[in-house]
Amino acid sequence: MIFNKETTLVSIGDFVDVYYKIKTRGINFLLSKFSRLSYKNRVSSKWDSFVSKSDFWIIPEITKTWNYKISGDDTLTYEDYVCHKYFEGKENLSLLAVGCGEGKHERNFAKYSIFSNVAGIDISKDSIENAKILAAENNLKINYYCDDFRKTTLLKDKFDVVLFDSSLHHFDKIDDFLKNNILSILNENGYVVVFEYCGPNRLQWKKSQLKEANKILKSIPLRFRKLIDGKNIKTRVYRPGLLRMLLVDPSEAPDSENLVKSLKNNFKVLEEKKLGTNILHILLKGIAHNFLIDDDETKELIHNFIEKENDFLNLSGENDSIFGVYQKRTS
Numbered sequence: 001m002i003f004n005k006e007t008t009l010v011s012i013g014d015f016v017d018v019y020y021k022i023k024t025r026g027i028n029f030l031l032s033k034f035s036r037l038s039y040k041n042r043v044s045s046k047w048d049s050f051v052s053k054s055d056f057w058i059i060p061e062i063t064k065t066w067n068y069k070i071s072g073d074d075t076l077t078y079e080d081y082v083c084h085k086y087f088e089g090k091e092n093l094s095l096l097a098v099g100c101g102e103g104k105h106e107r108n109f110a111k112y113s114i115f116s117n118v119a120g121i122d123i124s125k126d127s128i129e130n131a132k133i134l135a136a137e138n139n140l141k142i143n144y145y146c147d148d149f150r151k152t153t154l155l156k157d158k159f160d161v162v163l164f165d166s167s168l169h170h171f172d173k174i175d176d177f178l179k180n181n182i183l184s185i186l187n188e189n190g191y192v193v194v195f196e197y198c199g200p201n202r203l204q205w206k207k208s209q210l211k212e213a214n215k216i217l218k219s220i221p222l223r224f225r226k227l228i229d230g231k232n233i234k235t236r237v238y239r240p241g242l243l244r245m246l247l248v249d250p251s252e253a254p255d256s257e258n259l260v261k262s263l264k265n266n267f268k269v270l271e272e273k274k275l276g277t278n279i280l281h282i283l284l285k286g287i288a289h290n291f292l293i294d295d296d297e298t299k300e301l302i303h304n305f306i307e308k309e310n311d312f313l314n315l316s317g318e319n320d321s322i323f324g325v326y327q328k329r330t331s
Helices: 012-025 028-034 039-048 060-071 078-087 103-111 125-137 172-184 207-220 242-248 256-266 278-283 296-316
Strands: 093-098 115-122 143-145 159-165 187-195 267-275 319-327
Touching: 012 242, 039 060, 060 267, 060 296, 078 093, 078 103, 078 187, 078 319, 093 103, 093 125, 103 115, 103 125, 103 159, 103 242, 115 125, 115 278, 125 143, 159 172, 172 187, 172 256, 187 256, 256 319, 278 296
Parallel strands: 093 115, 093 159, 115 143, 159 187
Antiparallel strands: 187 319, 267 319
């Protein structure tokens, strides 16, 4: 990571975050981070304890917007869209979800009878255990593996589809990773499906993003800016410091800026859709739970945020997230 005007080593937001973590989770939670200093332990610790209570992707109106950008139908998930467009009429397909977390997305694929083998792998033990439980509750046969994908010897099969949902950007040197770790496990004419962050490395938000997000934040009524504890108010959007990023989760976006280029270098592009998220991601972090109520005022606010983000994207030409379907080239 090169230090420049668009990167921060330590930010005021880091101290705000530490204070809030101590206040809500206690000092022992913070100290536990220092007892797990290996790369693998820090990454697994982050995702073992992760609960998505107030991140922007939990807001229904936002997911509807993504659905529409991908398929033209705000009620159609990307999993359904991909199955209908690319896999209809096929059978005995195999799918691997890399960095599967608790398994939501491979479950959505596994409900289709065209798949005879669905698997997921993740470094987080807690996430894998929860994924197994949820698959069983939905009567879905999915094989799960808890391991570091880059080092694993557990996977013996090749796959027709490899899925990355918010996981590819966690790998360093993405071009080499795709070339050395993904092409080799894909069957002939195999597919790669991605729903991914592709913005600044290490979440080093650009000044233009921060300026726009803070401008919008100031206009939001206070009751919609309450943090998850219901007491504290979000007053500013900060760029996270690099030291905190490396301490909490060293796998977070080390090479995300090269994600799109790396996919194009290694695969045939079947389709690629820009999803934005440049403003919504940072604006709604920590306060997204306030926008889950299904009423006119809440929807109007969310649609206003989406419109302002679209204006920002059109003006800047930037884009922090993509959906894409890619295919292994024939040799």
